[in-house]
């Protein structure tokens with residue numbers, strides 16, 4: 299059903315419980331993405347478009363989804379010099395998405411906050427990717443320490459800079475809530491329903507445990523889009539989220 303939803307509406311944090319589930323459209327073409335979205339139907343209210351689909355024509359899908367009453371998370375994970383990030387975010391803020399990711403480096407976060415001024419776009423800072431563990435950080439040149447401590451440091455910087463929210467792994471959500479205010483969002487990928495393969499994700503939790511840990515939104519890709527019945531998979535996760543939110 300098409301709705302006349304305005305692009306300028308404000309986006310309150312997950313008042314509609316269905317917005318707690320963000321479905322990752324990591325799919326090679328817009329045509330295949332449309333087919334998955336049709337199959338999921340009203341079991342999907344919030345979709346994420348990342349590198350794979352964005353660079354295959356997925357930017358056109360943003361407006362289409364918004365016109366259909368869905369919310370869109372543009373997962374572009376920007377990171378560049380301040381001026382480039384600021385101007386890039388200014389352009390992206392006109393596309394109608396609700397969320398945009400940048401990496402949680404202070405210069406990048408400050409530039410993103412400046413670039414989104416005057417729009418309803420919310421900036422999420424990606425702290426430490428959920429595919430990283432302590433060993434991966436050492437390989438990337440960081441001094442020995444824990445991923446959770448680096449996430450905490452970046453969450454503190456994100457709070458100071460006034461970013462709208464952070465992306466972290468669900469096992470860290472409870473600690474991050476103590477660092478962030480109530481207003482700042484915690485978005486957690488690396489979500490695996492029990493029995494679902496982790497794949498390349500290293501810091502994972504089930505949907506129910508992520509909600510109990512205090513996550514505002516859960517990002518789920520392969521467990522839904524790779525399922526034989528994506529609608530049933532999305533609905534099962536939504537039911538788990540609803541039950542955990544009431545508990």
Ligand SMILES: O=C(O)c1cc(=O)[nH]c(=O)n1[C@@H]1O[C@H](COP(=O)(O)O)[C@@H](O)[C@H]1O
Nearest residue numbers: 322348373426427428487488517518519520
């Ligand atoms: O920014 C993200 O969304 C993100 C950050 C992160 O630390 N880890 C992470 O997995 N993601 C994204 O979340 C999605 C997770 O997909 P699945 O592992 O298939 O559920 C992918 O689209 C990732 O790009």
